[in-house]
Amino acid sequence: MPDHTPRELYLDDLSIGDEFVSAEHLLDAEQIIAFATEFDPQPFHIDSEAAKTTFFQGLAASGWHVTAITMRLLVRSLPFASGLIGAGANVTWPKPTRPGDILHVRSRIVSITPSRSKPDRAIVQTHSLTYAQDGQVRQDLTAQLLAFKRKTN
């Protein structure tokens, strides 16, 4: 199912402090193992039994899987008109994400820095916390996104 989310937020529409809440994503062991088998094949991400004797003491999602799910939720919940174009990001994972976790993302606009050379755009810094159903943060993501002004011709 292609997911062409409507794009509607221009730079003109964004203000520091604006908040955006995503839908939810239910993560299960099958998804964790499928992602990690392709991209992060370590025992604690791909083998529920072997994971028990590791640092994580049980199956845990790859941090990059949590980031990817977060991105999926952001595409729908942060509908920038030109898309979400990231220049960079800073991410931490305060707690492991486990099978059965139901994730959602709360984002806030932290700063808006107009481009010096190109007056039609700015770097918008967003802070996105990925929560599980227990109300605790699984991922803390700050991203620098490119946003454009509405064309006025």
Add this chain to the structure above:
Amino acid sequence: MPDHTPRELYLDDLSIGDEFVSAEHLLDAEQIIAFATEFDPQPFHIDSEAAKTTFFQGLAASGWHVTAITMRLLVRSLPFASGLIGAGANVTWPKPTRPGDILHVRSRIVSITPSRSKPDRAIVQTHSLTYAQDGQVRQDLTAQLLAFKRKTN
């Protein structure tokens, strides 16, 4: 094909300045579209035609796809004995990654910070540059990884 890379590097074996070079990964449009359809469904990542009229002027990989491929290459090229356990990371994408790019990762140990409370471990900061075949950097990743001393009993 499960990828149980041998784990062998303990904290005792790591020094600032140590370098590690990964294998290569050939990225194609099919992989770019498959990843983005699941995790980053935006026109410039999932539709070669629609991508032409976007900021990227053609199909480009999701930044998080480049991160995921980088992780796959790091699992083999940075064989920490307890696995690659990330506390956090900082990532930028200086240039888009395109279909046909052949990626490899060069990593360097930047700092080693012993834990104050747990003498058996340290946070190892690594700097990993993901290059394409043109010698230009597609991703610049700094990560904080947990490493453990060899058990001496």
